[in-house]
Amino acid sequence: MGDTNSPDTSAPAETPSDAELSSGSESRRNALVSVLTGFLSFVIVAIPSFLAGAFYLDPILRRKKSGGAAGGGALDGFIKLDATTDSLPDDGTPVAVTVKSTLDDAWNRFKDVPVGSVWLRKQPDGSVIAFNSICPHLGCSVNYRRSDDDFFCPCHTSSFDLDGTKTNEVPPRNMDELEIITATDGEPGKDGKELWLKFQNFRGATEQKIPV
Ligand code: FES
DSSP states (O other): OOOTTSOOOSOOOOOOOHHHHHHHHHHHHHHHHHHHHHHHHHHHHHHHHHHHHHHHHHHHHHHHHHOSTTOSGGGTTOEEEEEEGGGSOTTOOOEEEEEEEEEEOSSOEEEEEEEEEEEEEEOTTSOEEEEESBOTTTSOBOEEETTTTEEEETTTTEEEOTTSOBOSSSSSSOOOEEEEEEEETTEEOTTOOEEEEEOOOBOSSOSSOOBO
């Protein structure tokens, strides 16, 4: 029968030494520092990258939202002129009007930029016709010649009737008529007084009307 008071001679349970405990704690600390450093590095790189991307994409996104020169709908692509049906003489005398539009470059928007000019005429039935003032011969400006009541280009003597038909052999085609409609408060209507124009230039020195 053994002595129950004799000392326990079995092997003691292994416990981590202070050095091992210290080493494990330091490893966890290093891991935490690595995670935090990685996260901060991501934030430092990601936020400026996101802001830079938004800055460079902004003009493209804005252009998609803008939807055309005249704000979309039936007037999409039309430009409102600084003239109304009331401002044109009832006798059909032509009036020159500068066409102004909003132009966008990559990051800027410029309002009321002159892009061309047109001759407007009120017809006997009250409707309005519009001609691009650029001569279809070689691109000078066509004038209204009061003495002959016709259109005349001083560069090489092209001449045209008031309906735009050429009256000599200098120009290759008639004056370039443009689409024009009336509107009220931006809504197309028969009795509207606002004049909205679809402005377009065409290639010179050709019989065909070729948009440029
Ligand atoms: S450019 Fe007008 S006549 Fe030649």
